[in-house]
Amino acid sequence: MGKLIVVGIGPGDYENMTVRADRALQTCDTIIGYHVYVNLVKERYPDKEFLTTPMTRETQRCQMALDEALKGKNVAMVCSGDSGIYGMAALIYELRGEATEPEIEVIPGLTAACSGAAILGAPLTHDFAVISLSDRLTPWEKIEKRLECAAQADLSIVLYNPASHGRPDHLRRACEILLRVLPEDRPCAVAQHIGREGENRRFYTLGELKDAEVDMFCTVFIGNDSTRMIGGNMVTPRGYRDV
Amino acid sequence: MGKLIVVGIGPGDYENMTVRADRALQTCDTIIGYHVYVNLVKERYPDKEFLTTPMTRETQRCQMALDEALKGKNVAMVCSGDSGIYGMAALIYELRGEATEPEIEVIPGLTAACSGAAILGAPLTHDFAVISLSDRLTPWEKIEKRLECAAQADLSIVLYNPASHGRPDHLRRACEILLRVLPEDRPCAVAQHIGREGENRRFYTLGELKDAEVDMFCTVFIGNDSTRMIGGNMVTPRGYRDV
Numbered sequence: 001m002g003k004l005i006v007v008g009i010g011p012g013d014y015e016n017m018t019v020r021a022d023r024a025l026q027t028c029d030t031i032i033g034y035h036v037y038v039n040l041v042k043e044r045y046p047d048k049e050f051l052t053t054p055m056t057r058e059t060q061r062c063q064m065a066l067d068e069a070l071k072g073k074n075v076a077m078v079c080s081g082d083s084g085i086y087g088m089a090a091l092i093y094e095l096r097g098e099a100t101e102p103e104i105e106v107i108p109g110l111t112a113a114c115s116g117a118a119i120l121g122a123p124l125t126h127d128f129a130v131i132s133l134s135d136r137l138t139p140w141e142k143i144e145k146r147l148e149c150a151a152q153a154d155l156s157i158v159l160y161n162p163a164s165h166g167r168p169d170h171l172r173r174a175c176e177i178l179l180r181v182l183p184e185d186r187p188c189a190v191a192q193h194i195g196r197e198g199e200n201r202r203f204y205t206l207g208e209l210k211d212a213e214v215d216m217f218c219t220v221f222i223g224n225d226s227t228r229m230i231g232g233n234m235v236t237p238r239g240y241r242d243v
Numbered sequence: 244m245g246k247l248i249v250v251g252i253g254p255g256d257y258e259n260m261t262v263r264a265d266r267a268l269q270t271c272d273t274i275i276g277y278h279v280y281v282n283l284v285k286e287r288y289p290d291k292e293f294l295t296t297p298m299t300r301e302t303q304r305c306q307m308a309l310d311e312a313l314k315g316k317n318v319a320m321v322c323s324g325d326s327g328i329y330g331m332a333a334l335i336y337e338l339r340g341e342a343t344e345p346e347i348e349v350i351p352g353l354t355a356a357c358s359g360a361a362i363l364g365a366p367l368t369h370d371f372a373v374i375s376l377s378d379r380l381t382p383w384e385k386i387e388k389r390l391e392c393a394a395q396a397d398l399s400i401v402l403y404n405p406a407s408h409g410r411p412d413h414l415r416r417a418c419e420i421l422l423r424v425l426p427e428d429r430p431c432a433v434a435q436h437i438g439r440e441g442e443n444r445r446f447y448t449l450g451e452l453k454d455a456e457v458d459m460f461c462t463v464f465i466g467n468d469s470t471r472m473i474g475g476n477m478v479t480p481r482g483y484r485d486v
Contacts, residue, residue, distance in 0.1 A: 089365035122333035149396035
């Protein structure tokens with residue numbers, strides 16, 4: 001009986017992968033995933049069987065992974081970032097339902113909140129919220145409510161999927177909601193192509209962020225009440241210096 | 244001139260460390276950290292100089308790391324989980340201030356939200372909040388407000404530092420706040436000793452979680468509106484099956 005391992009490969013470079021994720025990809029028979037993520041690992045594990053499906057075919061992709069494992073193969077389903085956070089692990093558990101086979105193992109990986117924060121400075125030293133601006137699977141009203149509550153709670157906020165071709169103005173709309181509660185000068189940042197070629201970071205105030213150019217390779221960070229720029233980095237002190 | 248690298252070592256085991264974190268610890272001269280975290284890596288990197296300070300001496304520990312780097316040593320400051328999320332990276336940037344030396348590099352690691360979720364199933368497939376119940380550096384009123392807002396926003400919630408000797412009843416108090424908004428039967432879980440000896444998981448309803456026994460080695464997960472138990476695991480569907 002094969003095993004299905006859901007592997008979070010992190011931002012995409014080998015260095016930011018865990019030892020455990022690397023071993024899983026070394027020892028599996030088949031690597032399945034969205035073609036962009038499969039291409040990130042293909043070179044390093046050339047002797048594997050590779051199966052991919054197009055972007056929005058998540059259910060088909062996960063069912064394929066379960067079927068291959070049931071056939072006796074050791075399958076690694078690769079997810080960028082973490083395997084659970086906006087990843088495929090939940091859908092795989094859903095599709096297996098109450099069945100006990102195939103065995104499923106979830107291997108965590110660095111999500112963009114962690115890997116992005118590290119290139120910006122230290123913006124997430126205190127409580128924070130992670131919110132996706134994609135309304136493909138979530139009504140916009142719910143996203144709006146979450147943004148509003150996160151701002152009222154003085155949580156630092158990390159925005160995933162800030163834009164795509166289909167929704168170029170979501171970041172602007174999100175900023176307008178946040179600005180009902182947060183000041184114009186709240187420190188913000190965009191991390192792009194984290195751990196990949198062209199990695200870069202840009203800093204803004206919340207007022208400026210409204211007009212920032214972002215794409216699907218960007219992760220957006222909004223500071224909390226105590227976040228400030230220190231030595232050119234975005235830093236959220238936790239108060240250790242005061243004790 | 245030495246360099247100060249702030250290393251997130253993840254939950255504690257080698258397997259869940261990134262390739263990059265492992266390299267940094269292999270190549271540094273000195274490893275500095277809270278003694279519990281230093282002990283987690285001591286065996287694997289025996290030929291290093293080790294410097295530790297007691298638990299609540301964060302400022303002293305980070306200043307020591309900066310000073311050693313200024314003396315010309317390559318210093319690795321180890322943090323459990325991520326180096327930024329409730330880690331030492333921000334304090335190190337604060338202490339360096341506007342100075343440009345020593346060079347600081349932040350290496351991210353698996354925070355307990357990722358590593359804990361992976362052993363529970365897939366509870367964080369959708370938007371979530373990470374909130375610490377430690378009021379050592381944060382007024383309890385602020386923690387209370389954040390819990391209330393996160394519940395109103397239907398965010399999954401991850402609680403760090405759910406208890407310590409000094410505050411055994413914080414989880415109960417947090418649950419009572421959440422129960423003002425969330426139902427008694429909301430799926431919850433506790434992940435303990437993640438990636439370490441004695442790793443275990445326990446599932447509760449929010450009503451039961453009030454009375455759960457937790458310590459400083461526990462991370463607590465509270466599901467959102469769609470979270471449910473599937474095949475004995477805590478799963479938060481994102482809605483892929485409906486598209």
